[in-house]
Amino acid sequence: MATLPGLADVPRLVPHPTYAPGRTSLLTDRYELTMLQAALADGTADRHCVFEVFTRRLPAGRRYGVLAGTGRVLEALGAFRFEADELEWLGRERVVDERTLAFLADYRFTGSITGYAEGETYFPQSPVLVVEGTFAEAVILETLVLSILNYDSAVAAAASRMTSAAVERPCLEMGARRAHEQAAVAAARAAVIGGFAGSSDLEAGRRYGLPTIGTAAHAFTLLHDDERSAFASQVASLGNDTTLLVDTYDVREGVANAVAAAGTGLGAVRLDSGDLMGLAVEVRRQLDDLGATGTKIVVTSDLDEHAIAALASAPVDTYGVGTSLVTGSGAPTCGMVYKLVAREGSGGLLEPVAKASTLKTSSGGRKVAARRLDGDGRAVEELVVTGDDLALRSWEMPDDARPLHVPLVTDGAVDTRWTGPSGVQAAVRRHAESRAELPRGARRLSAGDPALDTVTLRLR
Amino acid sequence: MATLPGLADVPRLVPHPTYAPGRTSLLTDRYELTMLQAALADGTADRHCVFEVFTRRLPAGRRYGVLAGTGRVLEALGAFRFEADELEWLGRERVVDERTLAFLADYRFTGSITGYAEGETYFPQSPVLVVEGTFAEAVILETLVLSILNYDSAVAAAASRMTSAAVERPCLEMGARRAHEQAAVAAARAAVIGGFAGSSDLEAGRRYGLPTIGTAAHAFTLLHDDERSAFASQVASLGNDTTLLVDTYDVREGVANAVAAAGTGLGAVRLDSGDLMGLAVEVRRQLDDLGATGTKIVVTSDLDEHAIAALASAPVDTYGVGTSLVTGSGAPTCGMVYKLVAREGSGGLLEPVAKASTLKTSSGGRKVAARRLDGDGRAVEELVVTGDDLALRSWEMPDDARPLHVPLVTDGAVDTRWTGPSGVQAAVRRHAESRAELPRGARRLSAGDPALDTVTLRLR
Missing domain, CATH: 3.20.140.10 (nicotinate phosphoribosyltransferase)
Structure with a gap:
């Protein structure tokens, strides 16, 4: 057995600083x-x-x-x-x-x-x-x-299929709420290994140095007296290159309000519901007509690799994926x-x-x-x-x-x-x-x- | 707004001792x-x-x-x-x-x-x-x-369906290896809420006071020179009311070896592969013939609520469930x-x-x-x-x-x-x-x- 690793005194393992949840010895059958x-x-x-x-x-x-x-x-x-x-x-x-x-x-x-x-x-x-x-x-x-x-x-396997389907367009991980809170951190890490460009999960950012992303939810618009004041507040706080969520009320009005608030330098609009293919075409045309030709379109509504592939011809710039990613897409x-x-x-x-x-x-x-x-x-x-x-x-x-x-x-x-x-x-x-x-x-x-x-x- | 809860000085929350993974504030989008x-x-x-x-x-x-x-x-x-x-x-x-x-x-x-x-x-x-x-x-x-x-x-929803299907027979949670290591602890807890009798996960036992269960895997039998010596060792260590895993080599020989090792007071035998319905009938008959009429039969092979229901007429005493439970059964x-x-x-x-x-x-x-x-x-x-x-x-x-x-x-x-x-x-x-x-x-x-x-x- 001389060729096998020795079992005598050897360097001892130390707890890794990025393993936040503490000791792991009882995570055992x-x-x-x-x-x-x-x-x-x-x-x-x-x-x-x-x-x-x-x-x-x-x-x-x-x-x-x-x-x-x-x-x-x-x-x-x-x-x-x-x-x-x-x-x-x-x-x-x-x-x-x-x-x-x-x-x-x-x-x-x-x-x-x-x-x-x-x-x-x-x-x-x-x-x-x-x-x-x-x-x-x-x-x-x-x-x-x-x-x-x-x-x-x-x-990671689900992520890899999604990034394959997205070809050159970035995919963003947003599934923390659909997974156990610590599993969510691991999911963000695995998604990035599978080709995702970033994650909404802050702890994953801190623990693993992943880029984190996210700007606002529908609650932020609903908190305000109207969509215009919500958008103005977000732009004032996060800059005009932020991403505005435009489907709380009416998408066409939302896009108009967004460009009014941020100007043609608006970073992106996000669509989180509806017929994404048709909406993306309409929103792209509206943005271009308003002069916001550089404003990107992010879509985030129950996507999986098949939905991403189906949007290949739509004028979509970025995919945000949640549920299907963190649950391994089946x-x-x-x-x-x-x-x-x-x-x-x-x-x-x-x-x-x-x-x-x-x-x-x-x-x-x-x-x-x-x-x-x-x-x-x-x-x-x-x-x-x-x-x-x-x-x-x-x-x-x-x-x-x-x-x-x-x-x-x-x-x-x-x-x-x-x-x-x-x-x-x-x-x-x-x-x-x-x-x-x-x-x-x-x-x-x-x-x-x-x-x-x-x-x-x-x-x- | 006088009827709404006041937001002034009130008792402050303290970290709960059972929440092992530490601070939770960055588990946030x-x-x-x-x-x-x-x-x-x-x-x-x-x-x-x-x-x-x-x-x-x-x-x-x-x-x-x-x-x-x-x-x-x-x-x-x-x-x-x-x-x-x-x-x-x-x-x-x-x-x-x-x-x-x-x-x-x-x-x-x-x-x-x-x-x-x-x-x-x-x-x-x-x-x-x-x-x-x-x-x-x-x-x-x-x-x-x-x-x-x-x-x-x-x-918990999957667990509830499984315990419904099992009627009076106990279900045991054994899915830790099929879920994120911290999710596994939560899964054991949720399974018990859904009616499970216990879990293999030690941390779930420690954190939430759940009954923990488990005796040996195939590796233990394979470690030994033969099945008889493995069973003799397990009985010596865990008592004759232990559960012996009898399908590493040949089930019929396994059952014979099990009763030889533990006597007719053997607690249970576990079946982890094969046609469970047919095997359970054969094993029950063999156990009874050997006089081990009180020895129970535990089955643990890729069960879900439908498989449990299908075994209702089989002489099975306990179901061990893993993958389908911790992944919500679809x-x-x-x-x-x-x-x-x-x-x-x-x-x-x-x-x-x-x-x-x-x-x-x-x-x-x-x-x-x-x-x-x-x-x-x-x-x-x-x-x-x-x-x-x-x-x-x-x-x-x-x-x-x-x-x-x-x-x-x-x-x-x-x-x-x-x-x-x-x-x-x-x-x-x-x-x-x-x-x-x-x-x-x-x-x-x-x-x-x-x-x-x-x-x-x-x-x-």
């Missing part, structure tokens, strides 16, 4: 800790293990998945500690015994994690995260890792699982393991993954390689394949390039490049098979 | 703060306002909604403060001006909130929450209030909105207001709500009463109507009976009673119209 207790008692807790995160299938009709949340996993890992609060509660509720509490009190993850870079596209069976360490230290991360990756990746979670694929046997060697129903499909054993590209740099295949551990480690990546795994945590030390605002920026770039590399059909919105086949190569 | 800035500048910020939360429609085919999250709103309200961290960021990013920052630094909600008791069923147009105060103090709560109510109510968010319905005009009187497209449907104006009951105590109608403010305040509730609004916050002081573990307990009772009172057809799973019509009465 009870069975992780009861398994730990039994394994500590029977001596198997120290067995070296490899867990992999993958999905068996994409949501129906989707052509690719988008990995998001990896940076948040790394941030949350630093806060995965059992301090007096947690230990006292676990003991009082008799969730686990004293020996397990003592283990948890000292718990720090000292293993290693590799995975697809955040923002990378993925396909069925892609091993998007590989967690390696003792059973004890790796098993208890299952729930937290899956919670983060399943939600964030669901939003696929509000991914089916990612965290499976034990290899563990040290009683003889000390790493052996592949799998549940009976999945063993036949070769999901046992540690894996490496690569994307094969053709001569033009276009992706043609997802290659997943497994085999006995020694064979796998001596295998050489083919020249036409781009390796997909990057080191994220090495012997307990997090690579902080993947966390915080810089991690988001890296993920934005990775997603744009990965999506551009896919076969052309991958960006179609209609239902279809995954854009790449996943080919599993088993070494002997 | 940017436009709330830019509207505030403009209103502070033009003098309308102090206008007295009434905002109401309601939904225009239920998810397609649903017969009733379930209000959940109210207690969390009250907990989050105490943490809605702008301290140095938030103010520094807002100033640096020029989100708002100095005057607005000064207002936010002193911000405490001093208004009043009434609403349906948490757990109550609701229908289209039901005014489930009414927030009253100055524009400045009430408008900036919009995003946070909606995030919480929209997510929590989506989960309706992952509610359509609740936070609308300004009345505000002080320039003459100082409270006037109804509404967006043009909704004014015709009488949504303007403050409302009270009641559920009319027939002589047997069965609900027959959702009554929503509005009108000019004085008429509304002098209106008397009919004898056959149960009032739906309860005070939640009075002049800035939270009624803490609705928060924390006691709030959850109250909501569990309220939901059970409210659901039992609905017309019998309300619990059908098939698509249909709302179980009650909402009748709006406009007083003059």
Whole structure:
């Protein structure tokens, strides 16, 4: 086992400053800790293990998945500690015994994690995260890792379809009110990874350095005695390049009032209801007639990727998207699982393991993954390689394949390039490049098979 | 305006200990703060306002909604403060001006909130929450209030359908891994309000006093050299009344190994894959043949309310539900909105207001709500009463109507009976009673119209 990461004294994780919600150790299913207790008692807790995160299938009709949340996993890992609060509660509720509490009190993850870079596209069976360490230290991360990756990746995949449909027009995330208040922050982050230009969520701006956007709601117009005084107030406060919401009463009057208040330098008008296609044409004509030729049109009414695509020929400049984005546009979670694929046997060697129903499909054993590209740099295949551990480690990546795994945590030390605002920026770039590399059909919105086949190569 | 709540010195909110994620003030759309800035500048910020939360429609085919999250709103309200961290960021990013920052630094909600008791069923147009105060103090709560109510109510509604389908059999929440890690805590809480007996999520147990459940995953069996040694270890650690997961290899052998390990006092076996109906029958027979007649059968494989209903005749004792529960079983968010319905005009009187497209449907104006009951105590109608403010305040509730609004916050002081573990307990009772009172057809799973019509009465 000399080639495996050491589990001795290594740098310890510290809580990440951008992970605001505090400690993460109890964001965990009870069975992780009861398994730990039994394994500590029977001596198997120290067995070296490899867990992999993958999905068996994409949501129906989707052509690719988008990995998001990896940076948040790394941030949350630093806060995965059992301090007096947690230990006292676990003991009082008799969730686990004293020996397990003592283990948890000292718990720090000292293993290693590799995975697809955040923002990378993925396909069925892609091993998007590989967690390696003792059973004890790796098993208890299952729930937290899956919670983060399943939600964030669901939003990023929806975002990517929307920004594909919008082509060059910016998309803005406005869905905070349709998601749990902390999920909303993650959704904004995942939306930006999927190509969105900004978010309405202030906490997402603060935590991840995302551009934040927004000017006024209908309530602001209704607060005032009339629309003109509301618009005059907004322009006085936010400048004439603000966005005025023009559909509280009558859109035609609203546009006239808007240009009267801000002049022809008005930044934008927003339409939040009605037949957006027809309205956009009328409003564009009215704005041009009034001389406001540079004023943009923002639309924000229950959009999804199909509605965005349907507006391609309308004179719309920006799309604001809420509900369908933060709920994954029909696929509000991914089916990612965290499976034990290899563990040290009683003889000390790493052996592949799998549940009976999945063993036949070769999901046992540690894996490496690569994307094969053709001569033009276009992706043609997802290659997943497994085999006995020694064979796998001596295998050489083919020249036409781009390796997909990057080191994220090495012997307990997090690579902080993947966390915080810089991690988001890296993920934005990775997603744009990965999506551009896919076969052309991958960006179609209609239902279809995954854009790449996943080919599993088993070494002997 | 003498009858309206005073806005002077009143008890100040304190952060609630169960609201772990810390301050909530930036879990807010940017436009709330830019509207505030403009209103502070033009003098309308102090206008007295009434905002109401309601939904225009239920998810397609649903017969009733379930209000959940109210207690969390009250907990989050105490943490809605702008301290140095938030103010520094807002100033640096020029989100708002100095005057607005000064207002936010002193911000405490001093208004009043009434609403349906948490757990109550609701229908289209039901005014489930009414927030009253100055524009400045009430408008900036919009995003946070909606995030919480929209997510929590989506989960509670799904949970209620599942527990209806399960009739007397307990349902257990196991969906943490399919939701954002903090949303998972809220989902567990909402599931229990919808009738679930417990949750796998430890943080939900700690924060809200929910029963937590869970024993072992397939990984625990795979970790060991064989299933027998895994089961022996689990029984040694957790007792013979534990639940053994019997489908890692062969279910028939698994059941035999389970009873061999734990004896006929084995608590339960869990089935997580395959044809659950057929398997449950076979496993029940095998358990009985082995003398384990008291051993229960838990099933946990991608269940939703329809799958639960389909298993009604199977010898299943407990349902574990994950994905479909925490994603609202096809309706992952509610359509609740936070609308300004009345505000002080320039003459100082409270006037109804509404967006043009909704004014015709009488949504303007403050409302009270009641559920009319027939002589047997069965609900027959959702009554929503509005009108000019004085008429509304002098209106008397009919004898056959149960009032739906309860005070939640009075002049800035939270009624803490609705928060924390006691709030959850109250909501569990309220939901059970409210659901039992609905017309019998309300619990059908098939698509249909709302179980009650909402009748709006406009007083003059």
